[in-house]
Amino acid sequence: MSNEQYLIASYFVTGALALAIAVMTYLCLRRSFGGIAEAVPNGTVGGILKRLFLPGITFASLAGFLSVSFRSCEKDTYAKIVADRAYLVAKNHEQVSSSLWHVIAALFVWCVILLVPLAMMRKRERGNDS
């Protein structure tokens, strides 16, 4: 396989991997996230949150994958990039790594977002108690 073929094939494989990371994370958290969303007093908000969870993680993962540029100070032309197989492999690693970081960041954002309905729920509970 030539380096040019490797570049094209690895780009799609890494993209698929980024997508798989997002989907696996979603599958791992789907039920517990749904449980929180269903516990929210306002059913519409819970429904919206549930529907946004998958795109929220998938877009973050893909954003991380797409954010990596093959150009660098040393490799500023297509010919220089394609000439070095080790450089291409390192960039693939960087794409997956960036994807993982973006998913971690997205999960933190979701944790913070979930605080709002949870706080609303707690406020309602306290209102009922008093």
Add this chain to the structure above:
Amino acid sequence: MSENTWGFVATIVLSLGTVVMVWALVRRGLRALIDGTVGIAAATTFYARVFVIGLLFVALTSLLGARFDFGPDAAFSVLSGQLGLSCIFLGVYLVLVTILAAALGRRNEQ
């Protein structure tokens, strides 16, 4: 197997071992804290899983940055990077749990 292969296998085992160790250390306390604060089983599971997934992804990120041809001076550089990043992750997660506890307060047990 060559020394490089052994080194890489040892790095993977140590990286994943660190994740398991941290999880084993904080699992009960973390679940009890979240359960005592939120009071929804699904929320406890969600926040606990986010913790594990985050730690695992930090470990994978560090492993992806590793070069297979270890030099004589770079024996544990991957692990060093992972531990540093794990500390940052733990710090951010701690802030998150603190915000959670401050925002919701202790739930009424009645």
